[in-house]
Amino acid sequence: MFANFDFSVIAASLPYLFGQGMVFTVTLTALAASGGIVFGTALAMMRLSGIPGVTHAAKLYVELMRSLPLVLVIFWFYFLVPYIGAWVTGSTTPIQVGAFASALVTFTLFEAAYFAEIMRAGIQSISKGQTAAASALGMSYWQTMRLVVLPQALRNMLPLLLTQTIVLFQDTSLVYVLSLTDFLGAASKVAQRDGRLVEMYLFAAVVYFAVCFTASLLVRRLQARVAIIR
Amino acid sequence: MTSTSMPAPTTGTQAASASEAPADEGLRAGPLVTPPPATATGQPMIAIDRVSKWYGEFRVLTDCSTSVARGEVVVVCGPSGSGKSTLIKCVNALEPFQEGQITVDGTRVKERGTNLPKLRARVGMVFQHFELFPHLSITDNLTIAQRKVLGRPGAEARKRGLDLLDRVGLSAHAQKYPGQLSGGQQQRVAIARALAMNPVVMLFDEPTSALDPEMVGEVLDVMVELARDGMTMMVVTHEMGFARKVADRVIFMDRGEIVEDATKDAFFGQPRSERAQQFLSKILAH
Amino acid sequence: MNYTWNWGIFLEPSPEGVGTYADMLLSGLGWTVATALSSWVIAFTLGSVIGVLRTLPSKAANAVGTAYVELFRNVPLLVQMFLWYFVLPEVLPVGLGTAVKQMPDAPFYTAVLCLGFFTASRVAEQVRAGIQSLPRGQRMAGTALGFTTAQTYRHVLLPNAYRIILPPLTSEFLNNLKNTSVALTIGLLELTARARSMQEFSFQVFEAFTAATILYVLINLVVILGATLLERFVAVPGGR
Numbered sequence: 001m002f003a004n005f006d007f008s009v010i011a012a013s014l015p016y017l018f019g020q021g022m023v024f025t026v027t028l029t030a031l032a033a034s035g036g037i038v039f040g041t042a043l044a045m046m047r048l049s050g051i052p053g054v055t056h057a058a059k060l061y062v063e064l065m066r067s068l069p070l071v072l073v074i075f076w077f078y079f080l081v082p083y084i085g086a087w088v089t090g091s092t093t094p095i096q097v098g099a100f101a102s103a104l105v106t107f108t109l110f111e112a113a114y115f116a117e118i119m120r121a122g123i124q125s126i127s128k129g130q131t132a133a134a135s136a137l138g139m140s141y142w143q144t145m146r147l148v149v150l151p152q153a154l155r156n157m158l159p160l161l162l163t164q165t166i167v168l169f170q171d172t173s174l175v176y177v178l179s180l181t182d183f184l185g186a187a188s189k190v191a192q193r194d195g196r197l198v199e200m201y202l203f204a205a206v207v208y209f210a211v212c213f214t215a216s217l218l219v220r221r222l223q224a225r226v227a228i229i230r
Numbered sequence: 231m232t233s234t235s236m237p238a239p240t241t242g243t244q245a246a247s248a249s250e251a252p253a254d255e256g257l258r259a260g261p262l263v264t265p266p267p268a269t270a271t272g273q274p275m276i277a278i279d280r281v282s283k284w285y286g287e288f289r290v291l292t293d294c295s296t297s298v299a300r301g302e303v304v305v306v307c308g309p310s311g312s313g314k315s316t317l318i319k320c321v322n323a324l325e326p327f328q329e330g331q332i333t334v335d336g337t338r339v340k341e342r343g344t345n346l347p348k349l350r351a352r353v354g355m356v357f358q359h360f361e362l363f364p365h366l367s368i369t370d371n372l373t374i375a376q377r378k379v380l381g382r383p384g385a386e387a388r389k390r391g392l393d394l395l396d397r398v399g400l401s402a403h404a405q406k407y408p409g410q411l412s413g414g415q416q417q418r419v420a421i422a423r424a425l426a427m428n429p430v431v432m433l434f435d436e437p438t439s440a441l442d443p444e445m446v447g448e449v450l451d452v453m454v455e456l457a458r459d460g461m462t463m464m465v466v467t468h469e470m471g472f473a474r475k476v477a478d479r480v481i482f483m484d485r486g487e488i489v490e491d492a493t494k495d496a497f498f499g500q501p502r503s504e505r506a507q508q509f510l511s512k513i514l515a516h
Numbered sequence: 517m518n519y520t521w522n523w524g525i526f527l528e529p530s531p532e533g534v535g536t537y538a539d540m541l542l543s544g545l546g547w548t549v550a551t552a553l554s555s556w557v558i559a560f561t562l563g564s565v566i567g568v569l570r571t572l573p574s575k576a577a578n579a580v581g582t583a584y585v586e587l588f589r590n591v592p593l594l595v596q597m598f599l600w601y602f603v604l605p606e607v608l609p610v611g612l613g614t615a616v617k618q619m620p621d622a623p624f625y626t627a628v629l630c631l632g633f634f635t636a637s638r639v640a641e642q643v644r645a646g647i648q649s650l651p652r653g654q655r656m657a658g659t660a661l662g663f664t665t666a667q668t669y670r671h672v673l674l675p676n677a678y679r680i681i682l683p684p685l686t687s688e689f690l691n692n693l694k695n696t697s698v699a700l701t702i703g704l705l706e707l708t709a710r711a712r713s714m715q716e717f718s719f720q721v722f723e724a725f726t727a728a729t730i731l732y733v734l735i736n737l738v739v740i741l742g743a744t745l746l747e748r749f750v751a752v753p754g755g756r
Contacts, residue, residue: 064729067690067736069697072708072728079721083519132324133361137375137427138351147374151365170592176701184595197602205591205599212590 006196010203013190021186022207028100028172028182032107033165039108040115044123045145047116058116065113070174077106078178103175111168118160122153159223166215170208183207273336275300275431275462276321281330283316283486290316291327292486298431303463305473305494308483309509314466315358317483318433321464322353335430351379354424354432358440360416362408362423368395369404372423380427387426394422398452414445418452425456432456434465468513474498482506525720526727537714541724544710545731551627551706552693558632559692563639568669570644581640588637593630593698600630601702627699635692642684646677679750686743690736707731 010017046058065073081102085095097105126149134144154161173184181189184204191200274297283291291313298304306314319325321332323339323346332339337349362371372391376382382390395401398418400411408416417437424432434453438446450472457463457476467473473480473494480497482490482505490497490506501507526538535543569581588596601623605613619625650673658668678685700709711728715721 064733067694067733068729069694069708069732071697071700072711072725072732075708075712075715076725076729079715079725127359127361129357129359129361130363132319133355133357133363134375135324135347136322136350136353136355136357136433137423138347138349138379139375140347143347143378147378148363152363155365170590173592173594174698176594184592188598197598198606201595201598201603205595208592208595209587209590213586216586216590 005199007199007203009190009194009196009199013186013200016190017183017186020181021183024100024181024185025169025172025183028103028107028175029165029169031104032111032172033168035104035108036111036115036168037119037161039112040117041119041150043112043116044119047120048123062113062116065110066117070110070171071177073110074103074106074174074177077109078102081105099175099178099180103172103178103180107168107172111164111171114164114167115161118157118164119153121160122157123149125156126152155226158226159219162219162222163216166212166219169215170212173208274298274333275302275335276464277331277333278317278321279331279333281317281320281327281332283320283325283327283329290486291320294330294483294486294488296481296488296491298462298464300462301460302478303457303461303465303476304479304481305477306464306466306481306483307468307470307473307509307513308489311485312483313486314483315435318435318464318466321433322350322355324350324355347379351375351427352430354427354429356417356420356424356432356434356437358436360408360413360420360440362416362420364408366407367404368400368406368408368411368419371408371419372426375423376426391422391426394425395419398422399448412445413441414448417441417445417449421449421452421456431462431464434463434467436466436468438467438469470498470510470513482509484509519722521723522720523723525714525718525723528718530714531717537718537724538727540714541707541710541727541731544705544707544728545735547624547704548693548696548706548708549735551624551631551696551699551704552689554628555631555635555696556689556692558628559635559639559688562632562636564643564674566636566640567643567647568674570640571647571673572665581644585637585640588634593634593695594701596634597627597630597698597702601626623699623702623704626702627696627704631692631695631699634695635688638688638691639685642681642688643674643677645684646681647673649680650676679752682743682747682750686739689743690739693735693739694732 043058043062046054047062049055078099081097082094085091085097086093089095130148130152131144134148139147172182175182176185176188179185187200187204191197276298278294278296281291281294282289294313294317296304306318308314316325320327321334321339327340330340334349334353338344339346339349362368363374366374369388369391372395373384373387376387376390377384380387392401392404395404398421400415400418400422403411403415403419408419411419421432421437437453438449441449446469450469453463453465453472454476465472465477477494479491479493481488482497482501482503484505489503490501492501497506498510501510526541527536529535530537530540532540566581566584569577570585572578591599605616607613608616616622654672654676655668658672659665663671696704696706697708700706700712705713707728711724714724718724
């Protein structure tokens with residue numbers, strides 16, 4: 001079936017695929033996941049704050065992001081970020097923002113909505129007795145959050161946060177629509193240049209599968225361990 | 231106020247009952263705490279003045295008044311849903327209340343300018359479900375509030391924490407996590423954690439009701455010891471044996487009201503209200 | 517900021533010759549909905565079968581179900597889209613491959629198949645979880661009444677499981693709907709693609725995206741409303 005396919009094109013392009021493409025993908029995933037978890041946690045705390053305006057603003061943000069396709073959000077921010085940059089710096093013309101920075105902002109803000117829902121469940125899973133005990137020891141709201149609630153919420157939700165990060169890793173392939181050179185983008189460029197679509201896309205699929213499958217197995221093992229400690 | 235008298239605190243003249251704590255070292259000799267010098271002698275440690283609380287239409291506390299003198303041990307009892315846990319949580323403002331006032335060691339609980347974290351840091355509380363922090367080791371549980379709330383240096387906090395852990399007979403478990411200890415052991419750690427803050431008063435909210443029966447004794451022993459060291463205590467409990475042994479006064483609550491507030495002898499001798507009599511007969515029958 | 521708003525743009529004729537920009541967006545919405553519904557038929561049917569496989573006592577059935585779910589869950593949707601669109605016709609027998617490539621509306625059929633198979637893996641997980649959340653006695657009661665395994669699933673387990681997993685299925689349906697936008701990469705002229713071309717032709721980027729955003733939010737609301745009504749309609753009296 002694969003008689004007329006030439007898989008040597010893969011070997012020849014490995015340095016480009018991994019040295020550029022995969023490095024981009026992993027960097028974007030790691031930065032966006034970190035930023036997304038921080039901002040998502042803030043959103044979750046806002047949503048649970050019980051302060052009318054704050055709660056609603058967080059809820060609106062999360063629900064809006066979750067009802068939009070990521071591709072549309074990528075386009076939104078691609079055009080919006082230069083204007084936001086201009087607004088922040090007080091410039092009168094849109095700021096030129098690199099494609100990577102634009103993608104990073106997009107993924108951080110988009111995934112934050114999903115991380116926020118995980119962290120909200122995590123914070124709500126901590127019993128009221130724990131916060132009461134922290135208060136009874138004289139801790140302030142922020143101390144209670146930082147020392148008692150968030151560490152436990154993060155630990156309980158770690159498997160879910162990591163699973164969401166695997167989803168994010170896959171989602172970053174959508175930077176294709178901005179013609180960026182992530183792993184899939186690199187594979188695609190080689191495929192177009194050498195007319196080897198079958199080989200390159202199959203190879204990309206195999207690599208993504210190997211990475212994500214291995215990662216999800218590791219998360220499952222971690223989940224079992226966390227479950228026992230609890 | 232139905233309070234009859236305010237007896238002097240009982241001192242540790244009677245020999246402490248031999249501790250029978252299983253599976254660990256048991257209680258060490260020596261006082262658990264040195265009560266801090268009274269700052270404003272004469273006024274009660276806790277004054278609860280006409281406190282009422284409700285959720286929407288539902289009244290949980292109605293016009294509750296009582297007080298706890300320095301060094302006094304007051305047991306609060308009553309059927310479930312009588313408001314006793316709510317009342318004790320009002321003392322350190324874990325529960326808000328709509329009317330009345332509570333004063334703890336001269337500080338008004340319900341007042342704009344009151345620094346609640348600061349107040350709570352001086353009031354120790356022990357919970358029904360222990361509420362140790364499961365993500366922290368026993369040592370960290372004992373030291374975290376000392377360091378972060380009182381600002382004590384790590385070494386000092388650690389020394390005080392481990393010292394108290396030793397006093398409750400659990401020094402061998404310093405490196406463990408709460409989930410690795412039995413309920414009774416966890417509750418003793420929780421008491422040590424509260425004591426580590428050098429509280430002027432200790433609140434106990436049904437400290438033994440979540441424990442397996444064989445573990446109740448080890449926790450009560452620590453509390454008896456504490457009472458005999460002169461700690462001011464307000465204890466919500468059904469353990470009438472404990473009340474008989476160390477309480478100065480007993481408060482009986484029902485349906486959000488303080489029905490009876492009497493010296494221990496008066497309460498166990500002849501409670502005046504019918505509801506308290508019924509409650510006692512039920513609780514002492516089995 | 518020197519962005520010139522022009523909300524009247526929607527009523528201006530689109531460069532396609534027929535209709536306005538608003539018509540262009542609405543036709544995109546039509547393709548989005550058509551793709552979402554068609555692929556959901558595959559996703560729901562196939563997903564139920566795979567989900568059931570994973571709850572059967574047979575080891576082989578389990579392995580097939582697990583392999584399916586892992587395969588489709590661990591490859592990015594965009595890559596799957598490319599595999600269906602660019603790779604599949606090449607590895608088919610030559611005649612069939614050519615026929616596939618020359619099919620009219622090829623992006624639509626490809627997107628439907630791709631999303632159907634992709635979402636099936638997610639539906640399967642929900643179906644499995646739903647069946648496993650039922651009391652074990654249900655299966656035994658079915659068997660005790662003389663039902664075959666298939667009858668037990670058909671009459672006892674699945675009707676209950678579907679009711680339980682209606683909320684997560686709703687969100688999978690919405691995910692599927694949002695995922696249709698990935699098909700713009702293979703040339704499907706769905707809503708996001710139309711908003712993007714409107715932006716390219718008219719330069720009114722924020723009007724175009726705002727309109728698309730509002731349309732997506734509206735479909736979300738309609739689906740959630742529909743799911744709520746469905747939930748009420750299928751609720752069992754006295755049920756949890």
